Amino acid sequence: MSASEFESLEKSLESHLPEAELTEVKRLLFGRETPKLSLPSCAVEAAAERRFELKGYKFDAAQEQLRPPRRVRVGLVQHRVVLPTDAPILDQVGAMHSRVGEIVEVAAMCGVNVICFQETWTMPFAFCTREKEPWTEFAESAEEGNTTRFCQELAKKYNMVVISPILEREELHSTLWNTAVVISNSGNVLGKSRKNHIPRVGDFNESTYYMEGDTGHTVFQTQFGKLAVNICYGRHHPLNWFMYSMNGAEIIFNPSATVGALSEPMWPIEARNAAIANHCFTCAINRVGTEHFKSEFTSGDGKKAHHDFGHFYGSSYVAGPDGSRTPGLSRTRDGLLVVELDLNLNRQVSDKWSFKMTGRYAEYAEELGEAVRPDFKPKIIKE
């Protein structure tokens, strides 16, 4: 079986382990069980008809005396590109809008309050090619582009916050960015969060296309909690998650595009660790499928030129502050993961583990201030 055919770790465990053993293995691998969320039959039927996977889970919190539960439903969308990568640009974007539109409709049936799409969701992940044309033509204005207008309609229609990660063209400064546009459930653009860390690894030649983000660690206060977006490669940077959390994020989304050969063993760990370390929820989203490009490109590794990036392995999941996580979506199929979070869990875990209180950040700030100076001398004692 090839890596692009293997459906999921969860499915494999379920088909091969005896029931009692499976419970223990799941406890160790995933933490406290996230119970299944019952989803309306119209949604289940629509997902089957539209050929995408639909899964639902919930994170409960303890009942408190002074605060009512703060339940929010998030939707994570993963999908393949719909048309071949050499189809006309507007056709490709339009086909992606239609596909995601039909998934969002099902999310609305499931009562989703906040939905997030994968990184640069309207285009193939073409940065591997190192060609500028036609890929830069997929870039759009964050405020007024067609994709933002499309998402504004969805947000208003379904009373949903929409997080739409796109390739952004900022005409004013002739600059491209990798940006998540955050659209309030009122339909207004609440703001945008630009990708802070640009990969310099494998075929992710992204620094050729756009700049390091300048929006810092903005958090968006919405009707459904305080949200932040840490785009893809930012998940390898603990300080990136940390600063969103310091600014008050209760849920941090991580829209991504990453391939099996490079990052799959890291995928289940990083967003989950960030949820634990920062007493918040994290939502990791990855695209699926293998995208083929007309022109061959090399990977600078002595191997032959090729036409594809490798397999994007999906596996989107949600992690909670208590170390638990949902099972992932499939590695091979389009999907919608609906997860109900009780945001009260963040403070409950914080009161138990107190990482923010015990973090000694002022000391680290001072030491880090010294460590980044050109005249820094590492503190090493030698005999």
Ligand SMILES: NC(=O)NCCC(=O)O
């Ligand atoms: N899109 C992106 O930043 N990918 C980099 C590779 C990775 O972070 O796994």
